[in-house]
Amino acid sequence: MGIEFPHRHLLEIGPLSREDIEVILRTAANLKEILRRPIPKVPTLRGKVVANLFFEPSTRTRLSFERAAKVLSAEVLNFSARGSSLEKGENLLDTVRNLMAMGPDLFVIRHPASGAPHFVARHVRIPVINAGDGFHEHPTQALLDLLTVWERKGPDLRGLKVAIIGDIRHSRVAHSDILIFRKMGAEVYVSGPGTLLPPEREALGARVCLRVEEAVEGAGVVMALRVQKERHGRPLFPSWHEYARFFGLNRRVLAQAAEGALLMHPGPINWGIELAPELEDFPGQVILEQVENGVAVRMALLLLLLKAGEA
Amino acid sequence: MGKTMEEESLNTERFLIRGARILDPSQGLDQEGDLLVEGGRIAALDREIPVEEGVQVIEARGCWLLPGLVDMHVHLREPGEEWKEDLESGLRAAVAGGFTAVACMPNTRPPNDSPEVTRYILDRAREVGRARVYPVACISRGQEGRELAPFGELREAGAVAVSDDGRPVADSGLMRLALEYARSFDLTVISHAEDPGLSAGGQVNEGPVSARLGVKGIPAEAEAVAVFREVALAALVGYPVHIAHVSTAAAVEILRRARESGLPVTAETAPHYFTLTEEAVLDYNTLAKVNPPLRSEDDRLAIREALSEGLIQVIATDHAPHSPLEKEVEFPAAAFGMIGLETAVPLTLNLVREGVITPLRMAELLSTNPARILGVPGGTLKPGSPADLTLIDPDRVWVVTEEELHSKNKNTPFLGREMRGRAVLTVVGGRIVWPE
Numbered sequence: 001m002g003i004e005f006p007h008r009h010l011l012e013i014g015p016l017s018r019e020d021i022e023v024i025l026r027t028a029a030n031l032k033e034i035l036r037r038p039i040p041k042v043p044t045l046r047g048k049v050v051a052n053l054f055f056e057p058s059t060r061t062r063l064s065f066e067r068a069a070k071v072l073s074a075e076v077l078n079f080s081a082r083g084s085s086l087e088k089g090e091n092l093l094d095t096v097r098n099l100m101a102m103g104p105d106l107f108v109i110r111h112p113a114s115g116a117p118h119f120v121a122r123h124v125r126i127p128v129i130n131a132g133d134g135f136h137e138h139p140t141q142a143l144l145d146l147l148t149v150w151e152r153k154g155p156d157l158r159g160l161k162v163a164i165i166g167d168i169r170h171s172r173v174a175h176s177d178i179l180i181f182r183k184m185g186a187e188v189y190v191s192g193p194g195t196l197l198p199p200e201r202e203a204l205g206a207r208v209c210l211r212v213e214e215a216v217e218g219a220g221v222v223m224a225l226r227v228q229k230e231r232h233g234r235p236l237f238p239s240w241h242e243y244a245r246f247f248g249l250n251r252r253v254l255a256q257a258a259e260g261a262l263l264m265h266p267g268p269i270n271w272g273i274e275l276a277p278e279l280e281d282f283p284g285q286v287i288l289e290q291v292e293n294g295v296a297v298r299m300a301l302l303l304l305l306l307k308a309g310e311a
Numbered sequence: 312m313g314k315t316m317e318e319e320s321l322n323t324e325r326f327l328i329r330g331a332r333i334l335d336p337s338q339g340l341d342q343e344g345d346l347l348v349e350g351g352r353i354a355a356l357d358r359e360i361p362v363e364e365g366v367q368v369i370e371a372r373g374c375w376l377l378p379g380l381v382d383m384h385v386h387l388r389e390p391g392e393e394w395k396e397d398l399e400s401g402l403r404a405a406v407a408g409g410f411t412a413v414a415c416m417p418n419t420r421p422p423n424d425s426p427e428v429t430r431y432i433l434d435r436a437r438e439v440g441r442a443r444v445y446p447v448a449c450i451s452r453g454q455e456g457r458e459l460a461p462f463g464e465l466r467e468a469g470a471v472a473v474s475d476d477g478r479p480v481a482d483s484g485l486m487r488l489a490l491e492y493a494r495s496f497d498l499t500v501i502s503h504a505e506d507p508g509l510s511a512g513g514q515v516n517e518g519p520v521s522a523r524l525g526v527k528g529i530p531a532e533a534e535a536v537a538v539f540r541e542v543a544l545a546a547l548v549g550y551p552v553h554i555a556h557v558s559t560a561a562a563v564e565i566l567r568r569a570r571e572s573g574l575p576v577t578a579e580t581a582p583h584y585f586t587l588t589e590e591a592v593l594d595y596n597t598l599a600k601v602n603p604p605l606r607s608e609d610d611r612l613a614i615r616e617a618l619s620e621g622l623i624q625v626i627a628t629d630h631a632p633h634s635p636l637e638k639e640v641e642f643p644a645a646a647f648g649m650i651g652l653e654t655a656v657p658l659t660l661n662l663v664r665e666g667v668i669t670p671l672r673m674a675e676l677l678s679t680n681p682a683r684i685l686g687v688p689g690g691t692l693k694p695g696s697p698a699d700l701t702l703i704d705p706d707r708v709w710v711v712t713e714e715e716l717h718s719k720n721k722n723t724p725f726l727g728r729e730m731r732g733r734a735v736l737t738v739v740g741g742r743i744v745w746p747e
Contacts, residue, residue: 014523092641113641114514114525115595134643175525202522233512301666 002257005304009121009128011109012053012137013179021180022155025147027213027300028293034071035295045074051104053095053120054131055111060267060291061131061140065108068298074306077104106306109133127305129298135170135231140301141266142176144182144294148286149221151293157186161257161258163215164188165249166274167196168227170232173266174225181221191215193247194239195236196227212247217256223264224249224274240273250276262286324367325349327360331371335378335617337691342439343653345374348698356694371702374735377674378690379411379699382652383681384476384501384627387413387444387715390431391420396632398432400719401652402441403517405410406745407717408652409734411699412443412682412689413630417454418477423451424460426468433469441744442737443699445687447501450475450489456482459492466496469692471685474501476555477602481507483540490548499685501553504562505529505603514643516589516604524595528644529604535561542569542576551575553684556629558584558603559611566622575648577684578617579625582658583724585614591724597638597645599724601631616694619667624680628655632720650718653711658729660705664731702736709733 005023016024034040035232050069062078069076079099092111099107107128109117114134123127132138153160162181168174168190178188188206190197191214192213200208209215216222227243237243256265263275263282269287271277279285326347328630345360346353362368382405388396396404405413415432417423423432429446436444448470449460454477462473473493480486480502493500510533515521517528538554542565545552557563557580569576583601588608591599600604617623631648638645659677662668668676678701682690691700711728713721737745 015518092644093639111641113643115642119641172525198522202517202519202528204522249378 003129008305010139010301010305011117011121011128011130013139013142013176013183017241018183021143021146021184024297024300025150026141027304028143028147028296031299031303032293032296035292040071041073042071043073045069045072045302045306048074048110049077049104049108050074050106050302051077051099051102052079053099053107055116056132056270058110058132060172060294061110064212064291064294065131065298067295068302071295072299072302074302077102085141092116092119093123096124100124119142125237129301129305132172135175135228137176138172139176140294140297141173143304144290144297145193145223145266146180147293147297148290149262151289152286153220157181157184160186160221161219162186162188162220162221162223163257164190164223164225165212165215166192166245167227168192168203168225169196169230171200171225173260175204177223178204182206189215189219193237212253213256216253218258219261220258221262221264222249222254222257225266225271226268244273248274248276249279251278251282254279254282260284264290266290268279313729325365325368326369328369328371328376328702331374331376332670333376333692334670335692336671336679337378337693340692341671346692346700348700348738348741352700353692353694353696353698356692369736370605373689373704373706374704375670375703376692377388377701377703378678378692379737379739380409380656380677381412381681381687381689382410382628382630382655382683383414383625384581385413385415385630385652386418386632386648387415388632389419389435390428394636395634396719398435398439398444400717401630401632402436402439402444404650404652404716404718404736405442406739407734408654409656409701409703409737410442410652411701411737411739412687414447414472414685416447416474416476417449422449422454423447423470424452424454426461426464428466429465429470442739445471445685447472447474447476449473450480450500451485454478456485459485459488462492462496462498466498471687472499472500472501474555475502476501476503477509479503479505480535480670483544487544487548489551489582490544490550494548494550497686499553500550501555502537502541502685504534504541505554506533506536507682509533509536514600515566515592516606518607520582520588520589520593523593524642529602531559531561531606531610534559534603538562538565542574545576546572546574554578556581556584556603556627557614557617557623558606558610560610563613563617563622566617570622577625577680578623579627579681580614580618580623581627581629582655585611585618585648585662586658587611587724595642596724597640598649598726599641600642600645600647601649602647602705615662615667615736618662618676622637624676624685626655626659626676627681628652630718632718634720638722648722650716650720650723652718653716654723654725654730654733656703656734657732660732698738698741700736700738701734702733704733705732707731707733707735
C-alpha cells in the first residue's frame with residue numbers, strides 16, 4: 001500500500017512527529033468513508049488477528065477497537081480481566097505470553113498500571129497499541145479528539161485555545177490531549193479543583209488556571225473530563241454537589257468561550273457533575289462525532305501498524 | 312567452609328601488604344607503606360616493614376589500603392525472602408565489593424523484632440563466615456509503628472541499632488519514645504525519613520518525570536518533613552539520630568542547620584543518589600525504581616556537596632535485592648530497590664576523581680564513620696586492631712554484567728556500565744575472604 005509509518009507501536013503521543021500524526025489522521029479521514037457504506041467491510045486485514053487485552057473496565061474503547069478491526073476483516077480476540085491484574089496477583093507477562101501462543105498480530109492493551117503497554121512492548125515481537133494506561137496516556141483518544149477538531153476547525157490549529165476542565169492530574173486523556181494539541185500548535189489551558197490540578201511545572205506545557213472561567217474564556221474547544229474518583233485513594237474534594245457548582249460546565253461558563261466553540265468529552269459522562277444537563281443540546285457539542293472518529297482513527301492505526309511491517 | 316569469626320584468634324595466617332597507599336582516617340594517615348597481618352590482627356603499620364621468613368607478601372603498589380569497608384545499610388533478605396538474597400550470596404557480594412562488615416535491615420519475614428530472629432541471623436552469619444554481620448532490629452513490633460520492639464533483649468541478642476527501615480515511623484510520639492528508650496541500651500537509631508502521608512502511592516520523584524510517566528510522585532518534601540522531625544526529636548530527647556539514604560537538597564539544608572545548632576544528627580546517602588537522577592526511570596525502567604526515589608539533578612548536586620562538606624558522613628548502599636518476580640512487572644507493581652554492594656567502590660571513586668572528596672574522606676565515608684555511628688569495631692588500621700582490610704585498585708576497569716555480580720539477583724540500573732576501580736583484596740579478621 002506504500003504507507004510510510006515509522007513506528008512499531010503506538011504507546012504514547014510524545015514520539016510522534018507532526019507528520020506522523022497527519023498520516024494517521026489523513027488515513028482515518030479516508031477510512032471514515034467505509035463506515036458510511038451500506039456494507040461497511042473491506043478485506044484489507046483478512047487473516048490478521050487483533051488481541052484486545054483489557055485489564056480495566058471499558059465499553060467504548062474496547063467496542064471501538066473491535067469495530068475497527070472487524071470493518072477491516074481482522075479477527076478479534078477479547079481478553080478482559082475484571083478489576084486489575086495487580087489486585088488479583090496475576091502476572092501480566094504470563095498472560096501476555098499465553099496470548100502470544102495463540103498467534104495474534106497486534107495487541108491492544110488497556111491496563112491500570114502506567115507503562116504496562118511499554119512493558120508488554122518490550123517482551124513481544126508484534127505491535128502494541130496503548131488503549132489507556134493508568135494515568136499516563138490514552139493516545140488513540142487524543143488522535144480522535146484531534147480529528148474531531150480538524151473536521152470542524154480545519155488542520156491549522158495555530159492560535160486555537162483548547163480548555164480542558166476537570167480531573168487533570170489523574171486523567172490520561174488530559175495528558176495525551178495536552179501533548180497532541182500543543183504539538184499541533186494550539187494553546188492548552190487546564191482548570192479544575194486545586195487538588196486535581198498539576199503544579200505548573202508538571203502540566204506538560206499547559207497553562208494552569210485556578211478559575212474555570214479563565215480557562216474557558218475565548219477557547220475554541222472546551223473539553224470536560226470525568227472525575228477519576230477510582231484513582232484518588234482518598235477524597236480530593238468534599239462533595240459532588242460542590243464540584244458541580246464550582247467546577248462543572250454549564251451554559252453560563254460556556255458563554256465565555258469563543259464563538260462556535262466545540263464542547264467535547266471523552267466519556268463516560270456524569271451528567272449533572274462535569275456537564276450540566278442543559279448542555280446536551282449545546283450547538284457545538286460534538287461528543288458523538290468523537291465516538292465515530294474513534295473507530296476511524298483505530299482503523300487507521302491497525303492498518304498502519306499491521307501494513308507498515310509488510311513490504 | 313572457612314573458619315568462623317570466633318576462631319579468628321587462632322588464625323595464624325601471616326602476610327604483608329606491601330607498597331600500598333594507606334588511607335586511615337582514624338590516624339589521619341594518607342601515605343605509602345606496608346601493613347603486616349598476624350594472628351588475625353594488624354601487627355604493624357609502617358613506611359617499610361622488613362619481610363621475615365615465612366611471611367607471604369602481597370604486592371600492592373598502585374592500590375589503596377583502607378580499613379575494612381562497613382556498609383551500614385543492606386537488606387540480606389534472610390529470614391523469609393531467600394529467593395531474593397540470603398547470607399551466603401549477600402555476604403559474598405559484600406566481600407567482592409570490598410565490605411568487611413554489613414548492618415542488615417530488619418524488614419525480613421518475620422521482621423527482626425525479636426531476639427530469636429536476631430540470633431538466627433547471627434547464627435547464620437557464623438555459619439557462612441566471610442564478612443561481619445551487625446543486625447539492625449525493628450523500632451516497632453512487626454514494623455507496625457504502634458509499640459516499641461524489645462530493645463533490651465534485641466541488644467542482648469546482638470542487635471547494634473534499631474530502624475523501621477522500609478516502613479517509616481509515622482507517629483512522632485513513637486519516634487520520640489524510640490529515641491528515649493534507645494538511650495537505655497546505647498542503640499543507634501536509624502530513621503527511614505519519609506512522611507507516609509506525602510509519599511503514599513508514589514512511584515518516582517514528583518516533578519516533570521512523574522508527570523511524563525503518569526505515575527504518582529513522591530515529593531522531596533516527604534523526606535524533608537521527616538528529616539526535620541527527626542532533627543527536632545534528637546534535640547528534644549538529646550540522643551543522636553542517624554538519617555538513612557538522604558536523597559534531597561531540602562534534607563541537606565536541614566542537616567546543615569542541625570549541624571550549625573550542634574545537634575547530634577548523622578546521615579548517610581547511597582551511591583545511586585550522587586550518581587543517577589530521576590531520568591533513569593524514564594521508559595519505565597523498574598531497575599531504577601528505588602525508595603527514596605532518584606531525584607533531580609539539583610538534588611544530586613546537593614548530595615555531592617553535602618558529602619564534600621561532611622554534612623553527610625556515610626555512604627551506605629541500601630543494597631536491596633529483588634528477583635524478576637518483583638521487577639519484571641509493570642512499573643507501579645514493581646518493588647522498590649536496587650543492589651549496590653558491588654558497585655559502591657567504583658561509584659564512590661568517581662567522586663574522588665571528580666574532586667568532590669579526597670581519598671581519605673572516602674575511607675571515612677565507607678569505613679570509619681559507619682563503624683563509629685554503629686558503635687562497632689573497625690574503621691581503623693591501628694596496630695592491635697582486628698585485621699579488617701580492603702585493598703582497592705582504583706584504576707581497575709570492569710563492566711557490570713550479571714556474571715560479574717555475586718548477589719543472588721542482578722537488579723541494578725548499572726548493568727552494562729563500565730566501572731573504574733574495584734576491591735582486589737578483602738580481609739576479615741586476618742583472613743583473606745576475597746578473592747575466594
